[in-house]
Amino acid sequence: MDEGLKKRLLDEFGLTNEKVAELAKEGVESEADLALLTADQIKQVTGCGLVKAAKVYNAFRPVSAPTAVVSPVVEAVDPNAEVKGEKPSPAQVSSFASAMGIDPNMLSMFMFANMAGGTGMDMDLSGMLPIPQIVAGYNPKRRDMPYMIMGQLERRLETPIVIINADGSVNHELTVRYINSLEEGFEPAVDNVYNDEEGKPYEVVRVGVDAQSVHDADPLDSARALQQNGMGIGRVRWNSVPLEVKQVTYYAVTRTKEIDPANEAHLAWLRDHISSTSTRLVFQGQAPKALSEYNEAARTGSLPTLRVMLGRGPRRAELMPRRRRTTPRDLAGLGRTEDDL
DSSP states (O other): OOHHHHHHHHHTSOOOHHHHHHHHHTTOOSHHHHTTSOHHHHHHHHOOOHHHHHHHHHHHSOOOOOOOOOOOOOOOOOTTSOOOSSSOOHHHHHHHHHHHTSOHHHHHHHHHHHHHTTOTTOSOOTTTSOHHHHHHTOOTTOOSHHHHHHHHHHHHHTSOOEEEOTTSOBOHHHHHHHHHHHHTTOOOOGGGEEEOTTOOEEEEEOTTOOGGGEEEEETTEEEEEOOTTSBOGGGOBOTTOOHHHHHHHHHHHHTSOOSOTTOHHHHHHHHHHOSTTOOGGGGTTTOHHHHHHHHHHHHHTOOOOOEEEOOOOOOOSSSSOOSOOSOOOOOTTTTOOTTTO
């Protein structure tokens, strides 16, 4: 046994030479060896009292380094983060309330007390928040808190409320004005066309319509979107053609019938006369009545926007398409005669 350990056991803990020798017989040669034994084992080997054995054990047992207590990292919650499922998390509600400048505890209490009552998101939060702040955070590409509250606002007003620009982007300023007018009791825009102070028309769409899904409509068939290269029915290229030319064409097809999309001669005339430098006066000879319709609509501020939204269906869930798309009929009796039956 190590002399330093032996001397310490004799002088510090009062063990006799015989008891130290018993430890040495068990293989204790250093303090590291003694640290492997428990207090009961030391008492059993040396025959000393339990208290003395405990003192020896506490003196030589390994002391582990203190573990640093690390506070859990609380990640910041983005108020614009997408809501997973039908209900926002408490953290999303609190973060959204802070961003809106209202009491997070109050909003959380009302919202989740309402959910506990089994009404889900039926509680109308649109009346608790400023409309400019709701509209400013609205983005049809995200299913977040502003999107949910805009949906509540639209259901309460019972009419589409989102005004979009010609490129399909949301016009937040005009949307706020339009919603405020509806809140004050004004009638909704006729045919979902909103005119600003200068008489410029804007289309009004429902909450959730993706701005990128709104495209230029074919003047010859306003229910169809033009191809991305501007090609329409009858190989008429509408790319870069002024809007007023498209609108006169629309009136000539739908109202005055001066242009027939099924008439190849009319399509050939459009291909020859319609270009990026054309004006509505090009129709003076071909469609004068449609030109008059345009002038009257421009005077009353009811010109069509000629924009159409493309519907996007959900992706198929299966990896391989199914071969059979109808319910198979009963083939149990196929090939059997009346005698067999």
